[in-house]
Amino acid sequence: MDEVIFLEVLEGDIVHARHRLERFPASVGRAYTNDVILDDPKVSAEHLRIERREDGALVLRDVGSHNGTYRVEPWAPLAELELAPDTRVAVGDTVLRFRARNHPVEDTVIGQAPTAPRARVFERPRTFSLALLALLCASLLEEYLSNYGRTDWGELMVALVAPLGLILLWAGGWSVASRIARRQFHYRAHATIATLVLLCGLVLPVLLTLVGFSLGVGSGLPLLHHAAFLGLMGWGLYWHLRYVTRWDPRRLVRVLTVVTLVFGVLSRADDLLGNESFSEALDFPRTLLPPAFRVAGARPVEDFFEDTSSLQEQVDALAREE
């Protein structure tokens, strides 16, 4: 091998520490007298030594370690081993790899045109507090308006605490994922995304219901709700995953689109397949809002009862099905 070699301490496939060895013999062990010190309790104080033979080859020699030295591939105990490039050797719980200076490296990954780093809106400290404030207000307002009984302070309290707790847990889960994959928690960014998703989840249905009532939209409304929910889910997943994976954004978008669509189709599979279970429920929009919210005009009674033939055809078709 080369005059200079590298001893790499591996952790799985990843290099944990790299030592440049120029002078031989070089000793490896747990004691501070060694050239390379390994903090592995199963490694002996004086464990092994790497020497240059007269013919120039590098030789690894066990110097009477307690737990022995092993060649990894194929697995065998060794007392002496001539080092070849990429040789791997196990001592205690540690795996060592030896590489020469001329070891080839992979081609450089071509990156996008570099731009100045730009703080995303989620990372700004103020975004989180504003979004959280908006969410709490919306939750409180929703609870107050939808309760037509006596004011229930306990329920109002729950309306405040429940979203807070939910966001802490939600962001916590994603942060752990970020930490595992990218060594950084990104807690605030995840919490902001969670808050925004929850806020939209609260406001969007109300908005859709409002618009649905104003315009007198009938049958399409549940579908619109479903689409809005899917959109929100996709958006939330996208931004959470941006802080977890290093995937190219375009690839992420493609994958998430497929995932969201498949989820949407599966959750509506019964409707799409036309499997309708027997029900005595009447399926029509039940929202009633104050008169000022109504934009759509009212039709005369005569017209309303005139075109019921399509209704009749629909149920006749159902009756014919079996």
Add this chain to the structure above:
Amino acid sequence: MFAFLLAAVLAQAPVAPGEPGTPPDAGVPEASPEVPISALPPATHELFRRIEGRVAQVRIIERRSGTRSSIGSAFFVSAAGHAVTNYHVVSDVVIHPEDYTAELVLRGGGEPVPVRLVDVDVVHDLAVIQMATPVADFFALEDREPPQGARLFAMGNPRDLGTTIVEGTYNGLIQDALYERLHFSGAINPGMSGGPTLTGEGRVVGVNVATMGNQVGFLVPVRFARDLLARALQAKEPDAQALLDTVRAQLMDNQQRLTERLLEAPLPRHTLGSYRVPGRWSPFLKCWGDTPHDPEVPYTVTNYQCSSEEDIYVSSNHRTGVVAFLHQYATSQKLGALRFSALYSALFSQDPDAVEATRQDVTNYRCKSEFVDVDGLPVRAALCLRAYRKFPGLYDVVLRAATLNAGTSGVDTSLTLAGFTAENGRRIARRYLEALSWTK
């Protein structure tokens, strides 16, 4: 709603006939009391002995289990073996002829005799069955009304305990009934369905049909049985589809009669707060109202509901021939417009109880919903329809509507029509909706 007398399968052995060998002739009573007979009310035991042979038990046999699934009573009305019973006793044979058959167990024991179903009157809950062998002893049906308070005797086989005679009094037609029924004050019980109720002389007055418990029983007037028998005597051998067609035609006629009855009558208006709503449209509708008073809640909801409180039995879990409506007037001084609309939406989301039916009987509902202008009063209205599977052309119709003219008050109303043609349902619903108005 009263209970029909059809007994479900009873987990007990059939009771042996009491006195085998009793001559079923209609002759002079054999007992010789010391007092003159004319001075006494007719003795029940003599009456019973005279006619017990004319009453039999009907058993509905489920083919796969090979045993009875329900029981009822019947009585002979012709020498050719015709017997009258209730439609609801034999409804399984009409609706599922491939799964059920009927047989008669005659007084005096012996093997059950298979019978065929000749004709039905679904509206008045009657059926005529016929056994292949002729009978010597039967009732002649004549229509003569006894005076109110007359003593009557109901016969039948309650809960499979054996042929029984029960004393009670005649109380005339039920007042304001949608479907004509006689009121019999005496105990009639499940299993007596289809049995006769007689005067002391042994003349049939009506057919046992239902009970409300506590000695309140109902009979079908005998004249409907007589009309049905007259038709049945001329009937040819009907097949299963022909019977279903008969039921359909009768339901069609009945809904037409009901529709005409409703549309001919002016629709009275009832005042609820500042609204005028449809009131008691016809005498057969029974109306009730209430406002729950709870000082804790910041609103009041006043109910006003009318219903025929009667229906037609099509099968054990399918009823039809119903007209019912409900108004809920909600108002609040304390709630703002938005919180009131939450209350109002919650009211509008609750539908009245659907008329009983299963997947085999009806389709799911389909609805259309719009804002409708009722003579200046804006309402959110929905019209829903479901079709009958076995009786094409008949539908259950539900109209739901809620007024939208005020911020903190409104009337939510629902109309349920069961067993109407779509056209008639539409006409009634339209008349109903047009009766909504606002008086301020």
